[in-house]
Amino acid sequence: MAVFNPDDFKITKSFQLKDFPTELDNDLKDKAKEILLDEVQKPLSEWQDVMYAHNRYGVLICLQGMDTSGKDSLIREVFKEFNPRGVLVHSFKTPNSTELEHDYLWRHYLALPEKGKFAVFNRTHYENVLVTRVHPEYILNENLPGIEKVEDITPQFWENRFEQINNFEKHITQNGTIILKFFFYMSKEEQRKRLLRRLEEAEHHWKFSPGDLKERERWDDYMNYYEEAINKTSKPNAPWFIIPADDKEMARYMVGKIIWEEMQKYTDVKEPELDEKVKANFAEFKKQLEG
Known part of the structure; x- marks a missing residue:
């Protein structure tokens, strides 16, 4: 069985991406990895059912990574055992005209999970400190006070x-949303192979877009901005995992x-107890139904 310690991939202090691997050293066949995933899928989906009944928490899963890093297929495979009503996926693309009439976090507030449900953000609010760092001209579309040209976007802005x-x-976790954030760290060579495929x-x-090649030219910039963003926003209430x-x-x-392991920390999540008066009348209810 593949053994890894999740804490080794959880960002709790300042880090550099170069200190992390883009592939774990293991000799497992793909089928064995699929079996390992199967072993957590079912209990995780069952936990979501209990969380739904408990009705105190929602879970927000944030996925970030370069093009071809595997986010879409991961969503399909990791959550396929879930009740479809228990998990909602949001793929955030370029803001539309309505979204640009609000602040950049507005559309993300609208997509937050209800209590008892999972929401998966496939690309997230972090695009606003990643893509816009590489392409600061995009900020001009937001019509922000004091920002008339790219030169007005200072380091303090970021x-x-x-x-x-x-x-x-912090606000949404204090109000019952559990946040886990994942950065899919792939090598530039692996991306080249996947784009060729x-x-x-x-x-x-x-799946192919010429724009993918244009963004690939800014690979080093993206890695630098990912590293900075993760360092500045991995908090105990909303941790990043590489x-x-x-x-x-x-x-x-x-x-x-x-x-799965992070959810086990929420030991208060239990199915609610049925009212004792209702339980005391089970025999009568059963008699009515049988009659």
């Missing part, structure tokens, strides 16, 4: 955004296992 995101996450295999052609993503099957197992 510090303010990190503070706003931390406050946003999209070009070479007809069934994957639809997931080696070159091996998709292992990455899926790691995320499933981490979610």
Whole structure:
């Protein structure tokens, strides 16, 4: 069995991405990794059922990573045992005209999970300190006071955004939302192979976009901004985990296992007790139904 310590991938202090692997060293076959994932899928889905009955928490799973890092397939595999009503997936794309009429966190508030449910953000509010760092001209679309041109976007602007995101996450965790954030850390070489596969295999052609190659040219910038964002926003109430993503099957197992272990910390999540007066009349209720 593959053994890894989730705490080794949890960011609790200042770190550098270069100190993390993009693939775990293991000799497991893909089928064995799938079996390991199966072992956490069912109990995790059962835990969500209990959480739904408990009705005190919602769970927000945040997934970030470069194009082709495996986020979509991971969502499909990790959550496939869930009651479909118990997990909602939101893929955030370029803000539309309505969303741009509000602050950048507005659309994320609207997508937060209800109590008893999981929400998965496939790309998240962190795009606002990642893509917009690489392409600061996008900020101009927000029509912010005092920001007329790119040169108006100072280092303090980004510090303010990190503070706003931390406050946003602090607010929702204090009101019952459990947050787990995962960065899919893949190598540039692995991304090259996956992009080539999209070009070479007809069934994957639809996934390819020339824009992926343009963003790939800014790889080092993205890695620097990911490292900074994670360092400034991994908090005890909303931790980041670095997931080696070159091996998709292992990455899926790691995320499933981490979610399961983190959920076990919430020992107050239990099915509610039925009212004693109702329980005392079970025999009468049964008699009515049988009659």
